[in-house]
Amino acid sequence: ILKSRRLDEDTKAEIEELLISADVGVEATEYIIKKLEEKKSEDAFGTLKEVLIEILSKPNGLNIPVEKPFVISMVGVNGSGKTTTCGKLAAMFREEGKQVVIGACDTFRAAAIDQLKVWAERAGATFISHMEGADAAAVAFDAVNHAISKSKDVVILDTAGRLHNKRHLMEELAKINRVIKKVLPNAPHEVLLVIDAVTGQNGLQQAKTFREIVGVTGIVLTKLDGTAKGGIAIAIAKELGIPIKFVGVGEGLEDLKPFNPHDFVEALLA
Amino acid sequence: GLREKLSNAFRVLSGKGKITEKNIEEAVQIVKTSLLAADVSYKVVKEFVENVKKRALGEEVLKSLTPDQMFIKIVRDELVRLLGEREPLKLVHNPSYVMMVGLQGTGKTTSAAKIANYLKKQGKRPILVAADTYRPAAIDQLEVLGRKIGVPVITGDRRNAIKIVQDAMRQVKDSGYDVVILDTAGRLHVDEEMMQELEEIKKMIRPDEILLTVDAMAGQDAVNSARTFNERLEVTGFVVTKLDGDSRGGVILTIRYITGKPVKFVGVGEKVDDFDEFYPDRIANRILG
Ligand SMILES: Nc1nc2c(ncn2[C@@H]2O[C@H](COP(=O)(O)OP(=O)(O)OP(=O)(O)O)[C@@H](O)[C@H]2O)c(=O)[nH]1
Ligand SMILES: Nc1nc2c(ncn2[C@@H]2O[C@H](COP(=O)(O)OP(=O)(O)OP(=O)(O)O)[C@@H](O)[C@H]2O)c(=O)[nH]1
Ligand SMILES: [Mg+2]
Numbered sequence: 001i002l003k004s005r006r007l008d009e010d011t012k013a014e015i016e017e018l019l020i021s022a023d024v025g026v027e028a029t030e031y032i033i034k035k036l037e038e039k040k041s042e043d044a045f046g047t048l049k050e051v052l053i054e055i056l057s058k059p060n061g062l063n064i065p066v067e068k069p070f071v072i073s074m075v076g077v078n079g080s081g082k083t084t085t086c087g088k089l090a091a092m093f094r095e096e097g098k099q100v101v102i103g104a105c106d107t108f109r110a111a112a113i114d115q116l117k118v119w120a121e122r123a124g125a126t127f128i129s130h131m132e133g134a135d136a137a138a139v140a141f142d143a144v145n146h147a148i149s150k151s152k153d154v155v156i157l158d159t160a161g162r163l164h165n166k167r168h169l170m171e172e173l174a175k176i177n178r179v180i181k182k183v184l185p186n187a188p189h190e191v192l193l194v195i196d197a198v199t200g201q202n203g204l205q206q207a208k209t210f211r212e213i214v215g216v217t218g219i220v221l222t223k224l225d226g227t228a229k230g231g232i233a234i235a236i237a238k239e240l241g242i243p244i245k246f247v248g249v250g251e252g253l254e255d256l257k258p259f260n261p262h263d264f265v266e267a268l269l270a
Numbered sequence: 271g272l273r274e275k276l277s278n279a280f281r282v283l284s285g286k287g288k289i290t291e292k293n294i295e296e297a298v299q300i301v302k303t304s305l306l307a308a309d310v311s312y313k314v315v316k317e318f319v320e321n322v323k324k325r326a327l328g329e330e331v332l333k334s335l336t337p338d339q340m341f342i343k344i345v346r347d348e349l350v351r352l353l354g355e356r357e358p359l360k361l362v363h364n365p366s367y368v369m370m371v372g373l374q375g376t377g378k379t380t381s382a383a384k385i386a387n388y389l390k391k392q393g394k395r396p397i398l399v400a401a402d403t404y405r406p407a408a409i410d411q412l413e414v415l416g417r418k419i420g421v422p423v424i425t426g427d428r429r430n431a432i433k434i435v436q437d438a439m440r441q442v443k444d445s446g447y448d449v450v451i452l453d454t455a456g457r458l459h460v461d462e463e464m465m466q467e468l469e470e471i472k473k474m475i476r477p478d479e480i481l482l483t484v485d486a487m488a489g490q491d492a493v494n495s496a497r498t499f500n501e502r503l504e505v506t507g508f509v510v511t512k513l514d515g516d517s518r519g520g521v522i523l524t525i526r527y528i529t530g531k532p533v534k535f536v537g538v539g540e541k542v543d544d545f546d547e548f549y550p551d552r553i554a555n556r557i558l559g
């Protein structure tokens with residue numbers, strides 16, 4: 001269907017609909033179409049693919065420090081897939097022969113600790129938790145200290161879902177960072193913002209606010225096994241330059257892949 | 271916001287001389303851009319602005335002294351009309367079954383407890399059924415919530431959703447509980463096996479309500495999931511969750527337009543009391559930004 005053609009008015013309209021329907025958003029879509037107009041290519045869709053890949057191609061490796069432990073904090077709005085992704089990431093590191101500690105910093109939501117415990121068991125990670133209602137920062141402190149004293153390689157901290165417009169909840173997250181830094185000044189080495197691929201333009205605001213308050217180093221885009229294209233990742237890459245590091249493609253332990261711009265764009269344009 | 275943009279557009283237009291059918295297109299584009307930024311489905315936006323344009327021309331907005339105000343009134347009225355009226359739960363049978371369905375993480379389990387709490391406050395005798403056998407600790411989650419609100423939770427053998435529902439039906443018969451609220455596992459609308467599970471459950475319990483939970487921050491793809499869930503199950507209404515966020519919630523117009531089914535409740539927080547009835551004019555203002 002996407003055969004070689006120039007960027008005429010019909011093609012422009014088709015591309016606009018394709019990108020908007022993929023959640024790329026109005027602004028990023030306008031920018032992309034402008035880029036296509038500048039390039040004057042004979043193959044609009046081929047060039048579109050290149051432009052999208054270029055926007056998404058950012059260094060997306062993990063910032064693994066020289067000294068153990070490597071501390072990762074998982075943040076994001078309610079229901080995006082943080083807890084499940086903690087399990088998947090832990091399994092990934094276990095595959096590499098690494099020792100993993102999981103910290104249950106969601107001390108608020110019903111059965112959050114139980115849920116994460118199951119994932120820690122499945123992944124073969126040490127599980128650090130306190131009582132429900134305990135101070136989330138205290139759990140983080142405990143988990144990092146445990147990893148240091150037992151010489152573990154990775155600490156993954158699950159945090160409670162929170163909407164970015166809730167100031168006091170965002171402050172709690174900032175506090176967790178400060179408390180971790182008391183033990184390990186460069187930690188957390190990664191703060192991964194978990195975003196559901198179904199998310200619309202509000203995802204841009206999520207990324208802005210989380211980065212502003214807790215310093216996001218990368219994004220995990222989940223539920224890409226659905227029909228949502230996750231084009232919000234393009235808006236975020238273009239607007240904020242935050243790299244997508246992983247994608248979630250299912251509910252199982254194995255369903256996490258490193259982000260590949262080519263595959264992502266192919267699927268988006270399909 | 272939208273109001274300022276439109277008032278500027280019409281001022282510029284009237285400054286250029288007579289407002290014509292051709293240049294009202296600019297106002298239409300402003301509305302289109304605004305609704306797309308609010309996450310309303312692309313196709314719905316196209317049809318919506320076409321209707322607005324027809325009405326604007328028909329009502330001679332162009333001849334009005336305040337065309338921008340008339341225009342935005344038409345947009346707002348159209349939006350409120352499409353968002354529909356608030357409709358109550360229709361609980362006809364005894365016991366009535368309310369089935370919660372939806373994509374992963376949209377708020378089914380939390381909303382099941384909220385609805386149970388809401389009905390209990392109205393003097394009903396609700397009971398919850400935990401039929402999510404997939405997500406770790408999903409059953410525990412509903413049990414904790416049930417304890418909090420003083421509503422019993424049926425959990426069955428925890429391994430087979432169909433069996434849990436069968437056992438629950440036996441238990442609630444002649445039990446005095448008049449509403450059974452069933453929590454199900456989150457699932458993709460394209461997961462054939464999981465959609466069949468819902469169809470099978472529906473056949474068994476013949477629910478009075480099938481409520482699809484939708485996340486207020488959902489984007490363009492919601493048109494696909496809402497349509498599919500509705501086509502396969504004939505949902506009776508929506509619960510739109512996480513409206514305490516700052517998403518404009520254009521998905522609400524999409525799901526209304528595509529299915530015609532009513533929004534019965536909105537979730538406005540994580541606590542069990544953070545639960546409201548649907549007010550279309552409030553939602554219209556939010557979508558218009
Ligand atoms: N299909 C699919 N489902 C996913 C994916 N990642 C997570 N989920 C599901 O999404 C739902 C929510 O996942 P959680 O891990 O509980 O999300 P969370 O962000 O920890 O939620 P809160 O802690 O309540 O904010 C669960 O049903 C998961 O199984 C994914 O990549 N694909
Ligand atoms: N802020 C806010 N959070 C909500 C609302 N409704 C649900 N949540 C939160 O969203 C997250 C997901 O809620 P769940 O009830 O577990 O969602 P679910 O649909 O049952 O998830 P699955 O069973 O995994 O598909 C939890 O963190 C809830 O506390 C709401 O109206 N506002
Ligand atoms: Mg969680």
Ligand SMILES: [Mg+2]
Binds near residue numbers: 378380405454455456
């Ligand atoms: Mg649930």
